[in-house]
Amino acid sequence: MKDTVFVMAINEALREELERDEKVFIIGEDVQQGTFGATGKLVQQFGKDRVMDTPLAETAVAGSAIGAAMTGYRPVADMMFGDFMWIAGDEIFLKAAKWHFLHAGKVNVPVVFMGAIGGGFKLGAEHSQSPEAVVMHTPGLKLVIPSTPYDAKGLLKTAIRDNNPVVFFYHKGLLGSPGQIPEEEYTIPFGVADIKREGTDVTIVATGMMVHHALAAAEQLKDKVSLEVIDPRTLEPFDLDTVVKSVQKTSRAVVVDEDTLRCGVTGEIAALIMENAFDYLDAPVQRVAAPNIPIPGGYMEKYALPQPRDIIAAVEAVMGNA
């Protein structure tokens, strides 16, 4: 194993896939430098045709990636901010997601849409969202949200090799977070959750930055309550088995997400737990997510971002101590 940081793990995955398969290319605004560094220092090795800086035109970035993907290329379309996927809404949600299905499987759309998500930098409502709910809601899109450098690298490589459109969201607050990855090549299959911390009293399901908040909560509570922190890593496909097995052991669950609570992924996951592990539950599933407002920009941003203390409060509620 070797030490790395999150953003370098993404960079390494891209480098290896560009090396492995000449059909892979990166396309997006300012990717040669890389707004967040994820795509940086690749143009020097692979040239401007495979690390393509585009004009400021998200529709064209997503659309041309989709078009090229349909002919056998494997583009990674960097949308810069996850929020900017909305600007290419037709292309991503109405074309990439649906064309394989609507054309009876005669065409594939093996494209990856990458975007930085999440709050914590007071960048306002259009640069801070965690828009996973809409992606998970849309049939035809796979969705990856890694929480560690190891997961980021292994899952991005799988995303690039997948024959379907995959949305790969990475949290801005995790870019510099350290971790270890193997020296040798590896990939991580989709739909396999990772138990980030074993525990016996409460199951926590979280992705991205929220995994770290959950781990912080688990650490704070460790003398009182034992939390099991499960990171599904991919929300579509979703590893229900691991979650259900955990709930069978703990009988309590808290689902955490940085996106808005209303119609958010916490609702879906909580319902799945209720439908599949109801008999094991000793308390209603608790949800922790953002309130129903756009994310404010300045000091009030924190009121729209779930915090470790919110997870602790939810744990106390399922433990009956609230």
Added chain:
Amino acid sequence: MKLEKDDLIKLYKNMVLGKKIDTITIEGLAAGKVVSFFHSGQGSEGLAAGVASFLRDDDYIYPHHRGHGIVYLISKGFSGTEFLAEHFGFAGGCSQGISGFHSVDPEHGVLGSSGTIGSQFPLTLGWGLAAKKNGREQVAVGCFGDGSSNRGTLHEAFNLAAVWKLPIVWVCDNNGMAQYTPIADAYPREDIADLAAGYDMPGVVVDGMDVLAVHEVMQAAVARARAGEGPSLIEGKTHRFRAHSEGSPDVNHFEPRSEELIEKSKKRDPIKLFEKKLLAQKILTKKDIEKVDKELQAEADEMDRLATASGKPDPSILDKMLYAE
């Protein structure tokens, strides 16, 4: 409109005050006082003041994001204190600190701004549509950068503005760069103004560093709009004196931007150029200029002080903001 002495001084002051507020914002970001990010507008003061200094209060404007619109805003009557307080995330901000960097002041025709580039086109179209319906000879001004011109929304809005003969002035701040990407790699022609021909509207290129030249073409476009003759496009050639945003690398794709070129472009600083003219025409003396500078510095410092004094907002306002009554 012939510019009288007072008008010239007004133009000058809008540029200088705008730059001072821009500078306070840069320093505030470095000091951790400005909450989000900042895209300095230094180099574009002439274009912005030339476009916005003589609009009516009820004319609508979507400022370009350079300097987060500060010179356009000041010129339109927007409060510098509210601009700074918003950037400090404080209660005295135009959005009470909720946006962190947007501008809004409906009384001066500023109906909002955004963090996503390209939304100015359809929204300005709507303001132009309203202006036409209102029948009060209002104008809507939609400002954007060369990079913004790559968005498809430009074409939808240009087309309909022309078809509907709306009173809109489109203003492109062409500083040659969009974040790290030079315009030469994003657009096949030399002049963005050429796009106007496709939509049957006048398109003019102007030296964006020359505030008087900008003023002149703006007057013509505004007159055309007020007369109900339809939209126009003005392209001001400018330079970006600083990095895309404070703290971001100043690169052309991935290699450092030519310092020589930046230094050369700074020799045509729009404020300095205008000063020279004002001196030559004896509108202002060297002494006057020093005095104006002192006064405006004091004004900007006072804005900074008032903005700071407004303090952090009370989060209970958030619950009241989602829906109108």
